[in-house]
Amino acid sequence: MHIDLDAFFASIEQRDHPEYQGRPLVVGAKPGKRGVVATCSYEARRYGVRSAMPISEAVRRLPPETVYLRPSMTRYGEVSRQIMQALEGISPAVEKVSVDEAFLDISGMQRLIGPPEVIGRRAKSVILEGVGLTASVGIGPNRLIAKLASDFRKPDGLTIVLADQVQAFLDPQPLTILRGLGAKSAPVLQRIGLRTVADVRRLSLLELRRHLGDLAGTKIHEQAHGIASDRVHLDSERKSISKETTFNEDITDPEIVRDTLHWAAQEVGYIARQEGRRGSIVTVKIRFQGFETHTRSRTLTTPTSTDKEIFQQAWELYQSEQWVGRPVRLVGLGVSGWASDAAKAAEQADLFDEITADHAPKQERLYQTMDAVSDKFGRKSVRFGVRRRKE
Template sequence: MSRLIMHVDLDAFYAAIEQRDHPAWRGRPLVVGAAPGQRGVVATCSYEARRFGVHSAMPIAQAVRRLPPETLYVRPRMARYAEVSRQVMAVLETFTPLIERVSIDEAYLDVSGLTTLMGPPAVIGQRVKARIRQAVGLTASVGMGPNRLIAKLASEAQKPDGLTLVPAEQVGDFLAPMPFTVLRGVGIKTAPRLARLGVATVGDVRQLPLATLRQHLGARMGTRLHQQAQGLADDRVYPARPRKSISKETTFPEDVTDPRILQDTLRWAAQEVGSLARQGRRLGHVVTLKIRFHPFETHTRSRTLRVPTADDVALLRAAWSLFQAEPWTGRAVRLIGLGISGWPERDADGQLDLFAAQVAEHHPNPDRLAVTLEAIRGRFGPDAIQRGWRRRSVD
């Protein structure tokens, strides 16, 4: 008997919370991120804004040109979003302990054993959605299938507020018409190779012999895509699986050469990574910059910090200094992002070692400062307090 894996994805999470907390904002295009006329990017946006082609990490100036005058622009309230995320995860824990949280707004659940207690899978999915709506007043899209790949694709199939069930015997029909780019591992190198083989859909990939895929993509990738095209993928959920790194990156719709846009995008990534790290009570020693140039030239650069951190400013400064240390100015950038890794040994309260504490003893704890700022914004509004680095260069 196959497993039943559920993927729960909150719809336009940040924007939905803002519209919930401010009823007058419902039904209007809403952008969470930088304000018009300021440097910055879109953190996320409502579905009303997405209809105009706006998406996360888009430069705010570009978003403003696409959006109508009645659009609302609000600053992120990370503490508020983290609070709601904890409430949602608590709801999911009432269904099963087999939960794997993969981001602030999505999780996998193994609900294989619930059918004898709650009924058919569709009933389980509806109950999960209803309890989330009852607890936090938000909608979630739910996908259910025999493994993680199918559950994830199913949750994306009918957004927002969707529920898609893909039984094992229907996996082939579900996957066949999808573009082959939905398969995990298809990137900038693999996609052109598949296209040269004359494939456009997952169904086309399925028709290719395994030997052909291995010949053109390599043994490992060819085998992996062959299995996925057949609907075979990991069917396990990993509760509390430790993360080795936290990263955020974005691919620009058009190549970027303006260093201000690149720095603002890294500023957004640093805020996202810092917030996720603080939620997970992680402090990283290693900051990594990832950058991709036109057409597919990709580089990573890393720096090891003396004191581990989850501070937005420290992450941004390290990543930007890595960028400036290379002869990259003026080159067309397709993708940029940053991450942290290298968690040090620490106790349950996140206490640094003695020597790290001595290094930082004359400076405010940046992680506590970030948490305090997020708490103030969560209570008094997005504009109640901001870091000074929002209004000046990090140079």
């Protein structure tokens, strides 16, 4: 079962501020500033606004009554923890994918709770009753089908796809639902007359590899046939924390890439701190036209979970390549290589010593203090920004 909260950040704001309900609402950068949309309400999505869209473009599309808010990650994280705890009452195997998504292994739960529809409605009910938010739920024989099913009837949807229904579910859908087949690679298949998943399935593995390359062709072939992992990884097994986003249009302005990396670092760093993790490997993922994708990683001498350090390393990785000025379709950032608990316990530092890249534990303690201030006085009261380069 895949759980996906509906417009999570925006829904929390509308829940906590009744005066925002029914109005377009954007969480992310403020108008007049550089930055992107973190998320937006469904009222804003009717105007074509999406996550990771430059805020300047969102402002051009949205009406004057739109509400613009900066993210309050501490508050959102607390709601996320409440949701995950509630889901553990349904299944002991809960994999938190992000602050607003989770996979649950519900095999064997039929005897305790009931058939899949009853389990799905139970999940939606515990979330609504516990935190006052709606979620879309998908149930299927593997991760791919469960995820696509949760997207199928958003918002507040419930879709169940049994094993013998997989091809009937996939075949009529547009080929663009397949993961990894984006706005630049999809036309490669559309030019040869393919429009639906059923069309893709009629191509052999060899033909797909010829059109898309070996890796992408194999991946799309498996997805079109409903083949994917059915394993739910417990939090203790998490290998990495990552965040990526695809732009509606190719981005050539490096400042927008920089803002997006900064936003992703805040997302990744926050989740890492909430889970008590520190990583020693920072990875940047960049996708250009024609599905051309590159990843670059850097190993740190001292593991970290601080937004500032993660962002600095990611931005330096991006600048170190010949990427600046090339049209970017996707930006991703991840952290992995977790420090052991023993290593964490062995490291001590003073809070107000000089903050440098060589003193990551000191930065982490500073973030703890900043989070405490934010909890008491609000998320906007203290935070790190991005220093702008002078023209």
